[in-house]
Every structure is written in C-alpha cells, then in structure tokens.
Amino acid sequence: MNTYEKFRRMMDNHIMLSFKGEITSDIITMVLQIMETKLDSVSEKGSVKKKIFNVLVECMQNLYHHSEAEEAGDISTRRAMLELFYDNDYYYILTGNYIKNEGIDPLKERIERVNSLSKEDLRRYYREILDNNLISDKGGADLGMIDMARKSGQKLYFKFHDVNDSLSFFELQVKIAKKKEK
Amino acid sequence: MDNLQIDGTRQTPEISFNAESGILKLDGRSIPENTFEFFTPVLNWLDEYVSSAPDKVVAKINLEYFNTSSSKYILEILKRLKVILGEGKDVLVEWYYEEDDEEMMETGEDYEDVSGLPFEIISFEEE
Numbered sequence: 001m002n003t004y005e006k007f008r009r010m011m012d013n014h015i016m017l018s019f020k021g022e023i024t025s026d027i028i029t030m031v032l033q034i035m036e037t038k039l040d041s042v043s044e045k046g047s048v049k050k051k052i053f054n055v056l057v058e059c060m061q062n063l064y065h066h067s068e069a070e071e072a073g074d075i076s077t078r079r080a081m082l083e084l085f086y087d088n089d090y091y092y093i094l095t096g097n098y099i100k101n102e103g104i105d106p107l108k109e110r111i112e113r114v115n116s117l118s119k120e121d122l123r124r125y126y127r128e129i130l131d132n133n134l135i136s137d138k139g140g141a142d143l144g145m146i147d148m149a150r151k152s153g154q155k156l157y158f159k160f161h162d163v164n165d166s167l168s169f170f171e172l173q174v175k176i177a178k179k180k181e182k
Numbered sequence: 183m184d185n186l187q188i189d190g191t192r193q194t195p196e197i198s199f200n201a202e203s204g205i206l207k208l209d210g211r212s213i214p215e216n217t218f219e220f221f222t223p224v225l226n227w228l229d230e231y232v233s234s235a236p237d238k239v240v241a242k243i244n245l246e247y248f249n250t251s252s253s254k255y256i257l258e259i260l261k262r263l264k265v266i267l268g269e270g271k272d273v274l275v276e277w278y279y280e281e282d283d284e285e286m287m288e289t290g291e292d293y294e295d296v297s298g299l300p301f302e303i304i305s306f307e308e309e
Contacts, residue, residue: 025215028215029192029193032213045282046280046283046308047284050247050283050285054247054285057247057249058249058250061215061250064215065215126292127292127295127296130253130254130257130292143250143253144250151285
C-alpha cells in the first residue's frame with residue numbers, strides 16, 4: 001500500500017486518532033488535548049462530545065494501569081493501541097493491550113456481567129460498588145466498565161486474541177450513538 | 183484554620199475551601215492518573231476541619247468530568263462532611279451539572295443516595 005492509499009484508508013474509515021505505543025501520563029495528556037480540539041470542531045451536540053471524552057478518559061486509564069509488557073519485566077514494552085473513528089451512526093473508541101492469560105476469565109466475567117444488566121440495574125450496581133468502597137487507586141473493581149457502559153448506553157464489545165503461552169491481546173470497543181436512541 | 187486553595191489544571195479541579203465561611207468549592211475536572219497524590223491533602227484538610235467547622239457548611243461541587251478513580255475520593259470528601267453533619271452542623275451539598283449532561287445529574291443522585299447527605303442538584307446552561 002502506498003502512502004496515498006494509506007491516507008485514503010484513514011480518510012474513508014473516518015479515523016480521528018490512531019496511536020500505538022506505551023501509554024504514559026504525558027501521552028494521555030496530549031491525546032486528551034488533541035481530542036478536545038478535534039471534538040470542538042465536529043458538529044455534534046455537547047452531550048455527545050462529553051460522552052466521547054468521558055469514555056476516552058476511562059479507556060486511557062485502563063490502558064495506563066492494566067497493560068502488560070510484551071516482554072516480561074520490561075515496562076518499556078507495555079505497548080497498547082488506541083483508535084477513534086466514526087461512521088454514520090456511531091463514534092467508536094477501540095483499545096488493545098496485552099493481558100496475562102490467567103487474567104482473561106475474571107475480566108471476561110466482569111464485562112459479561114456489565115453487559116447483562118439493564119440501565120437501572122447498572123446504576124444499582126454502580127452505587128453498590130461505590131458504597132462498598134471496593135475501588136482501588138487504579139479505579140479497579142468494576143467501576144470503570146460500568147461507567148463506560150452507562151455513559152455509552154451500549155454493550156461493550158470485547159475479544160481476546162491469542163498471542164503466546166503467557167499473553168493475550170485484549171480488544172475493547174465502546175461505541176457512542178451520534179443521536180439519542182429511544 | 184487556614185483556607186485550602188489549589189489551582190485547577192487540565193487534569194485536576196480547582197479547590198477553594200474557605201474555613202471560616204464554610205463554603206467548600208470543587209470546580210473543573212478531575213481526571214489525573216494518580217488520584218491519591220492529588221486528593222490526600224484535600225482529605226487531610228477536611229479531617230482537621232471536622233473540629234473547627236462553622237454552623238453551616240455548603241459544598242459546591244461543579245465538575246465537568248471526573249474519572250472512576252476520582253469517584254471514590256469524591257465519596258471520601260462527602261463522608262467527612264457526613265461527620266460534620268453528625269456533629270450537629272448544617273451541611274448542604276450543591277451539585278451542579280450542565281443542562282444536557284444527564285449523566286452528571288444522575289451521578290449527583292447516586293452520591294446523594296450513597297452519602298445520605300442533603301443534596302441540591304442544580305442545572306446550569308451551557309456557555
């Protein structure tokens with residue numbers, strides 16, 4: 001693929017931002033700054049922009065706190081990816097990071113639980129976790145996932161890709177409707 | 183007791199706690215990666231304030247964004263206000279949200295429910 005084809009592909013897929021690398025505190029600050037400027041220039045309602053920004057903040061916190069290193073013990077290999085794009089109906093925030101294989105089942109259970117709950121039940125679950133003080137400094141517990149599900153109003157899409165005996169690649173996609181759904 | 187004044191940044195809120203007037207303002211956004219570092223002095227100030235608070239304390243919370251790791255610290259702030267309430271003082275939380283920001287309104291209701299403090303949930307128009 002030549003450079004122009006790459007450019008066209010990015011244009012046609014409406015990619016607003018694409019990042020691969022280590023998610024550091026500085027990177028988070030910069031990405032949020034770029035996205036705020038970009039979102040200011042799109043013609044969506046304020047509430048849609050807020051939802052996108054909120055979910056983006058939470059996704060980046062997840063990558064920052066939970067990415068595993070590609071090479072054990074070498075934190076400079078905590079590589080992750082982040083992409084923001086849209087189509088006619090939705091904005092999409094896509095993240096990918098390494099996860100230890102033993103972490104798959106608990107994470108899968110947590111997301112499936114969040115996905116199985118209605119709007120009202122999600123809210124009850126959120127209050128319960130907040131009240132029980134089960135949140136660590138990493139955000140932790142299920143609050144991040146619940147929050148993304150609540151803010152996006154959509155089910156969370158996820159997938160684990162096989163990498164090797166100790167690692168998998170965790171894909172999470174959160175979508176946000178451009179128009180309020182009835 | 184000294185006031186607590188912390189300037190806001192792109193990641194952290196402006197804190198403006200006036201010890202004498204009992205007006206405690208939290209303004210802006212709270213999305214730092216290391217919430218512990220930011221909130222520890224705030225909680226320490228409130229711990230000390232419990233014994234010197236005036237008869238009426240009003241917390242004005244006006245947050246545009248906050249991440250889930252900040253959310254437990256917001257509850258910790260409210261828990262300290264609950265202690266002040268328990269001392270027989272008048273405590274009110276004013277929770278502000280931008281008109282069309284339903285999530286922030288609901289979050290206010292969630293905190294009202296979980297903290298058991300008197301809340302006023304107040305909307306304002308977008309700029």
